[in-house]
Amino acid sequence: MIDTERLEHKLDDFDPGRRREALDALWRNVESGRETVPEPGGEVNLHAHTFFSYNAYGYSPSGFAWLARKGGLAAAGIVDFDVLDAVEEFLEAGRLIGLRTCASLESRVFVPEFSRFVINSPGEPGVAYHMGVGFPRALSHPFLTEMRSAAEKRTRDMMSRVNVYLDPVALDFNRDVAPLTPRGNATERHLCAAYERKAEEVLPDPARRAAFWRERLGDAPATSTELQGLIRSKTMKKGGVGYVAPDSGSFPEMAKMNRFVIEAGAIPTVAWLDGSSDGERRMEEFVDVAMASGAAALNVIPDRNYGPKLGADKVKALYDVVALAERRGFPVIAGTEMNSPGQKFVDTFDADELKPLAPIFLRGAFIVYAHTALQRECGLGYLSPWAEKSFSSLDAKNRFFEAAGRALRPDAENKLSGVDAGVSPARLLERLQ
Structure with a gap:
């Protein structure tokens, strides 16, 4: 008898050995035909928090990976606050169950150039939520400490x-x-x-x-x-007894975080809320500042902030910022946090407001997945020296990484063994297909 419910509950145990044991058992059931999972579809969630920071449903990295695979997601990604504790478990889970994965980090940073403006941390001028996307592995680093x-x-x-x-x-x-x-x-x-x-x-x-x-x-x-x-x-928020207003020393500067993210083999990523703040109404200028220290992607949280009940202005703001990302050659990372009860497991990409953007979100997911796999296995990620010298334009680089992300399946990453920085993009893509 298959006890899927018991095993799924065990996936979120605080003991990593019990989590791995449960995931192994669930996947053996799939391989034996006693349980079925769908082929990957067109939906993605690249912004789910795990219980290593806060997930409202208590999902572990393995628990979220399994539910994403069971739900037919094309790709899945985790984002934890201030730590990379979930990275190895999540990437390993993806390889085991055939799920395209990426692992990211989120924190708050100070942006000196925008010190007069509220950006996307409500009531806190100069402070922005900011991300590193596509960490190839966990690591020890003074910045993380x-x-x-x-x-x-x-x-x-x-x-x-x-x-x-x-x-x-x-x-x-x-x-x-x-x-x-x-x-x-x-x-x-x-x-x-x-x-x-x-x-x-x-x-x-x-x-x-x-x-x-x-x-x-x-x-x-x-x-x-x-x-x-x-x-x-x-x-705890502004006006509350527990709140202390941040100053320039409360959080690291964005440029410092970007340097760490690049050193760690990930992609510095601008996080965007909804376009309503003074800072986010200056997104062209903000992106210029972020790019000066290496930012190369944009994160949005579509359904929660731009769903059909939230009005035309916010939908227009979403389209405007995605258009800005497209002009700058930024992959767009999309997903929902699940850091509050009632939030969805995956955004409603077939809603009228989001459906035209769904291909852009899917493309971003393939790019980040390919980056993760290539950086982890052979150091040929999106911002690697190899990528810098191999592509004549951002458009060419994005087209390659999208194609690689579509071609490369998690259970076939051994195709990357022996690849080095001398390979051409065309030859590498041919090898992956």
Whole structure:
């Protein structure tokens, strides 16, 4: 008897050995014909967080990979905040189950040239969410150590301030917060979940607990999702007791992060929200600044921010920024985070608003997958010296990496063995097909 549900639950265990054991068992069932998965289709999600930062459904790298393969995604990608803890597991899972994968990192950076403008971190002038996309492997690096340490300090300091306000519902970081994520990389969202749990422990009577939340937050929402969202907005965001406005030293400069991303073999990537801020209304200028230190791709989160219910202005802004990316030769990375309950597993690419852009998102996914495989196996990634000398234009490079991404399947990466920087793009593509 196939116990798929039990194995899928085991995929999200904090023990990596149990996760691998479950994924192996699920794939053996597919190989034996006891379970079927569809052929890859045309949908992608290259922006899912895992439980190494925060996933609202508790998905591990293996858990997300399996569900993406089971769902017929053409490609899947993970993005965790400030850490690369999920990279090796996710890329290995993709190779095992025949899923095109990429692994990325997201953080916040300071952009001195835009210090007067709010960009895409609400209420924080000069601060931008920013990404490195397509890391070929995990690595140790001083920049990563600094990011992890700074993130933990911000979270601990925020918790200390909120503890005073929410007393007697007060947290101990090591006991109540760090265990919520496998390697202790706790975020604001982990704090919110921990405060909800602590309130149930300290105030077990529902009526008293509701009265407490009404007093401290102004409301006592009926659902866990609403309560955690209110805790976050009222205590941790701008105006809340836990919030401290960032300054130029709170986050690394974008140029420094871009240097790290390039050194690590990934692609510095501009993250875009919805075009409504002063900074994002200056996207041509912002992209110029980002490109000066190596940015070469654009990330968007389509359905959540530009769906049919959000109005024509935001849809137009999405089309405008994609057109800008196309003019600059930037691959466009698309996906949904799943960092809040209710978010979709994959964007609705067949919606009228998104359908014309779906081929661009799919092309971006193939480019980043090819980059990941080529950089990991033979150092011939999108920004490698080989790519720099082998293509006469960005358009030629993008066409090659798209074709390579379509041709190269995860279970056939041994085709890259023995390839070196002397190979021509045409010969390499011929070898992959």
